[in-house]
Amino acid sequence: MSSTKDIDTLIELMAKLPGLGPRSARRAVLHLIRKRALLLAPLADSMQTVAATARECLNCGNVGTSDICDICESEKRANGILCVVEDVSDLWAMERANVFKGRYHVLGGTLSALDAIGPEELRIPRLIDRVTSEHITEVILALNATIDGQTTAHYIADLLENRVTLTSLAQGVPIGGELDYLDDGTITAAMNARKPI
Amino acid sequence: MSSTKDIDTLIELMAKLPGLGPRSARRAVLHLIRKRALLLAPLADSMQTVAATARECLNCGNVGTSDICDICESEKRANGILCVVEDVSDLWAMERANVFKGRYHVLGGTLSALDAIGPEELRIPRLIDRVTSEHITEVILALNATIDGQTTAHYIADLLENRVTLTSLAQGVPIGGELDYLDDGTITAAMNARKPI
Known part of the structure; x- marks a missing residue:
């Protein structure tokens, strides 16, 4: 693809991210290389940190950087x-x-x-x-x-x-939702759970 | 957003990539954390390598890992x-x-x-x-x-x-292209440059 193995490896890995394919991975890698001081280096550091510290909370399953997450520990x-x-x-x-x-x-x-x-x-x-x-x-x-x-x-x-x-959770019309675009099930649920104003 | 600063930083940086926004960045980061041994760690290493070595070829402007790119140097x-x-x-x-x-x-x-x-x-x-x-x-x-x-x-x-x-480069009908979907300019160019079979 490109002329060097290191860059090809990065493109291949980026293409494995959800929402990115080979073409958008190439675009992202070119963008990263152009902004290597401002974006690529900080991103690499940030990934190293997260790779080393991220884990699932043993209590609730949230992801965090300690065995018990901040929410579980918060008083x-x-x-x-x-x-x-x-x-x-x-x-x-x-x-x-x-x-x-x-x-x-x-x-x-x-x-x-x-x-x-x-x-x-x-x-x-x-x-x-x-x-x-x-x-x-x-x-x-x-x-x-x-x-x-x-x-x-x-x-x-x-x-x-x-x-x-x-x-x-309550079911009904989402805030900002238009009736015309809602499915029948949601309208039925909203109608059945109607409230006095 | 999430419960820890490191993960939020990673999400913010990922959201700066072309083609990713805050929502897809969160999705990508969760995917990375789930596959931290298989994907996040190799990706972080690959980014470190590219951040340290990638540069523009002084001769032609291609990106590579040396001052003169492989294509310019190739005999x-x-x-x-x-x-x-x-x-x-x-x-x-x-x-x-x-x-x-x-x-x-x-x-x-x-x-x-x-x-x-x-x-x-x-x-x-x-x-x-x-x-x-x-x-x-x-x-x-x-x-x-x-x-x-x-x-x-x-x-x-x-x-x-x-x-x-x-x-x-020659201009004309792309391979696999259907006339019905082509713009007038392309059809005109293809017609003007028609070749004997």
């Missing part, structure tokens, strides 16, 4: 309430919204008979342990509104029934 | 013929096609009155020097078929007229 977080999410990206989305002050539990996926993913693969046993050890009184099941997500939510709800208060 | 390349391209990515595209056996000259952009880019900004003086010092007999102007590209080609053609044979 400012509300005790007794857990928000269960599928993935770290969902946890990050909740944190950006800055609306939840309790702690999280990242399942690491959803139950899936097709992919042979059962409760043991999903950090579900750890969730049950935490409910007891951390004296949890409310579990918010913030799983995605997909078939697999809802199946997983039902499974967990069955396990924790009568032990904690179980809640789920 | 297998034909002497006396230069292919002038706008950008390193164009050079890489020509090399992938594996059709040109001479050497290159990368301008680093096109002339642009609007952006105040004149010949001095473009490695054009170096091109004139090379034509003399390397005893060039043919210069292929493989600039992009845009207004700026063609303006630059005309400017260089004026400078080198009567000193070398000047050629440009």
